[in-house]
Amino acid sequence: MGRFLLRRLLLALVTLWLASSLVFAFLLFLPGDPVQAILGLEASPEARAALERALGLDRPPGKRYLRWLAGLMRLDLGESIRYARPVASLVGERLALSLALVLLGLGGALLFALPLALWAARFPPVDLALSGLMAFLQSVPTFFLGVVLLYAFAVHLPLLPASGFPGWQDPLAALRHLLLPALTLALARAAVLFRMARGSLLEVLSQDYIRTARAKGVPEGWVLLKHALRPASLPVVTLLGLEGGFLLTGAVVVEAVFALPGLGGLALTALEARDYPLLQGLVLVMAALIVLFNLAVDLLYGLLDPRVEYA
Known part of the structure; x- marks a missing residue:
């Protein structure tokens, strides 16, 4: 029974890693721009660049993914762009x-x-x-x-x-x-x-x-x-x-x-x-x-x- 639970827990971790990786990859091709959704169409290039740096969207996708995985190891799901609050707190509520x-x-x-x-x-x-x-x-x-x-x-x-x-x-x-x-x-x-x-x-x-x-x-x-x-x-x-x-x-x-x-x-x-x-x-x-x-x-x-x- 113990070995069975251990195998299933390991399989669960692999499943969650695959699910998170696929979602991250699919979101890269999702149409739309979160910076534009926040600032609107009339925002200046300087304001857009500043918000992209603040949100970490100016980094390459690979670095963003590794940073997100590192956060998961600490049970940190990141911060919501829309609500400016920790994702774990929003989901927990x-x-x-x-x-x-x-x-x-x-x-x-x-x-x-x-x-x-x-x-x-x-x-x-x-x-x-x-x-x-x-x-x-x-x-x-x-x-x-x-x-x-x-x-x-x-x-x-x-x-x-x-x-x-x-x-x-x-x-x-x-x-x-x-x-x-x-x-x-x-x-x-x-x-x-x-x-x-x-x-x-x-x-x-x-x-x-x-x-x-x-x-x-x-x-x-x-x-x-x-x-x-x-x-x-x-x-x-x-x-x-x-x-x-x-x-x-x-x-x-x-x-x-x-x-x-x-x-x-x-x-x-x-x-x-x-x-x-x-x-x-x-x-x-x-x-x-x-x-x-x-x-x-x-x-x-x-x-x-x-x-x-x-x-």
């Missing part, structure tokens, strides 16, 4: 909200997908209806789903707040503001998890040991929960690692719909302002979260399937 939104969305997707998959596997007549409903949800754009839920539960039935975030001082108020965005993410990804769980359950239910349990008179509900759900959940757990990444990117759209001050809004602002240090820091943090999601999935495998060995 908004990370908790985005991470809470992703975890709520992922948990909600599981709460929707697994019971419905069990219901579809136990009652074939409702299988077709549930499969059609999930296919419809999968085809609906996330932003449209968010607008529909916002109108239904914040405008037509004013049960939940429509937008904004009050902060974490009042946890209950914060949760109320996150419920609609999390529900949007959960419904958008529940369809994918449902189809995977349903297919896996139907495959497991065709195995010989399931037929043996039924022949012994074991109740059908107990067969599903005790004998089928655990082995059928392995492909779903595999999919969870990918869904964590999808939810992180999907949260950008959802945060825009519900006006949440998370990483998504910060990324859009950084992109508009050509804030290269902030963009690099955001991509690095998101890549780190995706790596952590996948590491957690690998560890869950051992809990769900005793046959899995960590060499």
Whole structure:
């Protein structure tokens, strides 16, 4: 187990280094000029040159990259061009909200997908209806789903707040503001998890040991929960690692719909302002979260399937 964790951590470091290097290279070809975005079109050449020196943009790309890597070794993500503040501070202020939104969305997707998959596997007549409903949800754009839920539960039935975030001082108020965005993410990804769980359950239910349990008179509900759900959940757990990444990117759209001050809004602002240090820091943090999601999935495998060995 220890050797496995060490290998995965080393692989995670290599992955983060590759992600940061690719982002740095792509940003060099991104159209736009951060100096012009700050000073405007009428700025004098002297003012432009002074700001370029202050921001370090007058150095060759290779030197800027090495300087950024040296900062990473000290856990320093640099300073934002747009906000003139440390990138780590900006990201840290908004990370908790985005991470809470992703975890709520992922948990909600599981709460929707697994019971419905069990219901579809136990009652074939409702299988077709549930499969059609999930296919419809999968085809609906996330932003449209968010607008529909916002109108239904914040405008037509004013049960939940429509937008904004009050902060974490009042946890209950914060949760109320996150419920609609999390529900949007959960419904958008529940369809994918449902189809995977349903297919896996139907495959497991065709195995010989399931037929043996039924022949012994074991109740059908107990067969599903005790004998089928655990082995059928392995492909779903595999999919969870990918869904964590999808939810992180999907949260950008959802945060825009519900006006949440998370990483998504910060990324859009950084992109508009050509804030290269902030963009690099955001991509690095998101890549780190995706790596952590996948590491957690690998560890869950051992809990769900005793046959899995960590060499």
